[in-house]
Amino acid sequence: MSYLTHLECSLTGEHYPCDQIHGLSAAGRPLLARYDLAAIRAQVERSVFAGRQDGFWAYQELLPIQDWSSVPRLGEIKTPLIPLLNLHGEQLMVKDEGRLPTGSFKSRGLALAVARARELGINKLAMPTNGNAGAALSAYATRAGMQSIVVCPADTPSINIAETRMQGGQVELLDGYIDDCGKRVRELVANDGWFDFSTLKEPYRLEGKKTMGLELAEQFDWRLPAVILYPTGGGTGLIGMWKAFQELTELGWLEQQQLPRMVAVQATGCAPIVKAFQAGKAEAERWENAQTLAAGIRVPMAVGDRLMLQTLRESGGTAVAVSETEIVTAWQAIAQREGLLMCPEGAATYAAYLKLLAQDWIGEDEQAVLFNCATGLKYPLPA
Ligand SMILES: Cc1ncc(COP(=O)(O)O)c(C=O)c1O
Numbered sequence: 600m601s602y603l604t605h606l607e608c609s610l611t612g613e614h615y616p617c618d619q620i621h622g623l624s625a626a627g628r629p630l631l632a633r634y635d636l637a638a639i640r641a642q643v644e645r646s647v648f649a650g651r652q653d654g655f656w657a658y659q660e661l662l663p664i665q666d667w668s669s670v671p672r673l674g675e676i677k678t679p680l681i682p683l684l685n686l687h688g689e690q691l692m693v694k695d696e697g698r699l700p701t702g703s704f705k706s707r708g709l710a711l712a713v714a715r716a717r718e719l720g721i722n723k724l725a726m727p728t729n730g731n732a733g734a735a736l737s738a739y740a741t742r743a744g745m746q747s748i749v750v751c752p753a754d755t756p757s758i759n760i761a762e763t764r765m766q767g768g769q770v771e772l773l774d775g776y777i778d779d780c781g782k783r784v785r786e787l788v789a790n791d792g793w794f795d796f797s798t799l800k801e802p803y804r805l806e807g808k809k810t811m812g813l814e815l816a817e818q819f820d821w822r823l824p825a826v827i828l829y830p831t832g833g834g835t836g837l838i839g840m841w842k843a844f845q846e847l848t849e850l851g852w853l854e855q856q857q858l859p860r861m862v863a864v865q866a867t868g869c870a871p872i873v874k875a876f877q878a879g880k881a882e883a884e885r886w887e888n889a890q891t892l893a894a895g896i897r898v899p900m901a902v903g904d905r906l907m908l909q910t911l912r913e914s915g916g917t918a919v920a921v922s923e924t925e926i927v928t929a930w931q932a933i934a935q936r937e938g939l940l941m942c943p944e945g946a947a948t949y950a951a952y953l954k955l956l957a958q959d960w961i962g963e964d965e966q967a968v969l970f971n972c973a974t975g976l977k978y979p980l981p982a
Pocket of ligand 1 (some may be wrong): 973
């Protein structure tokens, strides 16, 4: 059963009914799903999740699904934590999201959002993407018998374009960045009856990303790691995990008071959140001429900028930019010393870890987790 009660504007706190279709709030901000946490606390034991063989769907009391019989499934799992034993011992672990269906963590958010869209009677889903999200949308929409279209930059990795089309989604290429693609999606929504499925413009993708935080808590025996490093584009994962930790705190399920310090990792060629964080700003400015080989974090402007910056500050975290050379060096180091093929976005988090370790911002004895958000096999590898 779901304990979903309502949606809430992330800026004004205004409530919206959850049995109707919503995009952004009236204030133009993301809507957050809210649950009856007091009832969950009274009726549910945290130990139930371990016994459910249902991958990331296991956390059903903290998810918005009403009708579990119509959920599109493609073999979802809880992803493994892999310690970088040769390089750093047990203190540094990689949460390897590349093993999910569609080869990236985008499966989490899109499986949830598609399932919820189906419950609410939406049938045509449109979204801008840098690649992996489009592939996940096409897979889950097709599985659920729905139509999908994505608009992506013309230089999106070709594998992402091919896998999206192969799985039944339409793809439109555009000479521009992901926010330019977002404008084209708004035209499709206005003219052709598509529903806007952009990051944080509908409330349920975030709930899927939240499962990363729930899983971490369970895997660490309800004692979260000290630091989490996340390759940040639209920032849904960062915001979703922080939401998970707050819900777990309110439920009294965590063994510690201190929540992880959240670190947003970006590339020096596209670092709007790092810039805003360092300048002490509440919102980020658009990053012009964005460039990085880590396509998933090439996001010049994100609708969740405020929520991301809030998360970093509330958690006592930070934001770090790493260069292309640092990304490639980190990528090779983990592949060659650990036998683990990351994606470049994931490798960026290792480059950031090394920087923060050198600055003593992270202690060698502190437990840290890197997010590897996609399989390295989707990317052209360094020569
Ligand atoms: C591999 C990879 N890493 C990181 C990101 C950024 O994720 P988020 O939008 O949650 O910041 C993406 C998004 O496209 C991605 O595909």
